[in-house]
Amino acid sequence: MDENAIRKYVRERYAGIARQGTSCCGPEASCGCGGESASNSRNNGYSSEEIGAVPPGADLGLGCGNPVALASLREGEVVLDLGSGAGFDCFLAASAVGPEGKVIGVDMTPDMIEKARGNAEKGGYGNVEFRLGEIENLPVADHSVDAVLSNCVINLSPDKEKVFSEAYRILKPGGRVMISDIVLTRDLPEAIAGSLAAYAGCVAGAIRKEEYLRLMEEAGFRDVRVVRESRHDTAEAEAAGCIMSVTTSGVKPSSARSSECCAPKSGNVSPCCGGGSTSKGVIRNEDSFVDGQVETAAGPVPRVHSRITVRDLLGRWKVRWGIGRDS
Numbered sequence: 001m002d003e004n005a006i007r008k009y010v011r012e013r014y015a016g017i018a019r020q021g022t023s024c025c026g027p028e029a030s031c032g033c034g035g036e037s038a039s040n041s042r043n044n045g046y047s048s049e050e051i052g053a054v055p056p057g058a059d060l061g062l063g064c065g066n067p068v069a070l071a072s073l074r075e076g077e078v079v080l081d082l083g084s085g086a087g088f089d090c091f092l093a094a095s096a097v098g099p100e101g102k103v104i105g106v107d108m109t110p111d112m113i114e115k116a117r118g119n120a121e122k123g124g125y126g127n128v129e130f131r132l133g134e135i136e137n138l139p140v141a142d143h144s145v146d147a148v149l150s151n152c153v154i155n156l157s158p159d160k161e162k163v164f165s166e167a168y169r170i171l172k173p174g175g176r177v178m179i180s181d182i183v184l185t186r187d188l189p190e191a192i193a194g195s196l197a198a199y200a201g202c203v204a205g206a207i208r209k210e211e212y213l214r215l216m217e218e219a220g221f222r223d224v225r226v227v228r229e230s231r232h233d234t235a236e237a238e239a240a241g242c243i244m245s246v247t248t249s250g251v252k253p254s255s256a257r258s259s260e261c262c263a264p265k266s267g268n269v270s271p272c273c274g275g276g277s278t279s280k281g282v283i284r285n286e287d288s289f290v291d292g293q294v295e296t297a298a299g300p301v302p303r304v305h306s307r308i309t310v311r312d313l314l315g316r317w318k319v320r321w322g323i324g325r326d327s
Helices: 003-020 037-043 048-052 088-097 110-123 160-170 196-200 209-218 256-262 310-321
Strands: 078-082 102-107 128-132 145-151 171-184 222-231 243-251 288-290
Touching: 003 110, 003 196, 037 048, 078 088, 078 160, 088 102, 088 110, 088 128, 088 145, 102 110, 110 128, 145 160, 160 171, 160 209, 171 209, 209 222, 209 243
Parallel strands: 078 102, 078 145, 102 128, 145 171
Antiparallel strands: 171 243, 222 243
């Protein structure tokens, strides 16, 4: 299936859900479809207290697990929700991280963002922000998030490899992911695998569990494992027995930032090495030398064997050659 056609169809389907306020708008299936939203959420592991703690309309019953409950969120942390919908998981996470923390929800559907922002206003959530964007190209800075959550969304992406890569990029070293999603236990019938309606229903876009875990590891995550798995019912009768719900976790290594910055690179230097992009061969006053190397790998420099900034080195050259002296 064409990626642009998939995105367009999924966006339109979930725009309709946002406007109608239900997980099943019309005869076609959607993620979590199969009954009243609160009932779906209870089946996915949410307590009645959690469901009742969020503003009305925030729980659309679209999930396939409860990643917030398993993420061990702490006060003061920054949390990102991939595909935040009407804000259900964001609001639960906001309570966990407290007023000193922050929760960012990203969704590609303008109607969902509008609905989520309205719910945040109704609930008085001052530590929650919703941003319009695609999970393959997150509008979030590098190394800025402590935990990434997602609930039955990544299966909808035609480029899952990029999604995991983006999640890894925005996490701080030592940060973690907790993801609930749909995976396959065996190949889908051809008629289902090629159906846009089944794709929007969180079925046709699902991949094998082994491949899912492999993509997480290839993105750089370590200690990747399945935390919980269960059978998942779907409105697509022909897919019965082919899919299951899993919650997976992974960690970005604590050493990730230093290795990303100090590894040899071509082209621009990683922003974490010097507060922004630096063209190769350009040396700034703030750059420094260690054992003959510019720390940012910005270009060739004189060989020295102690730490010295460019500003200091230029000062020594000025003294040596009399630059700047009164005539």
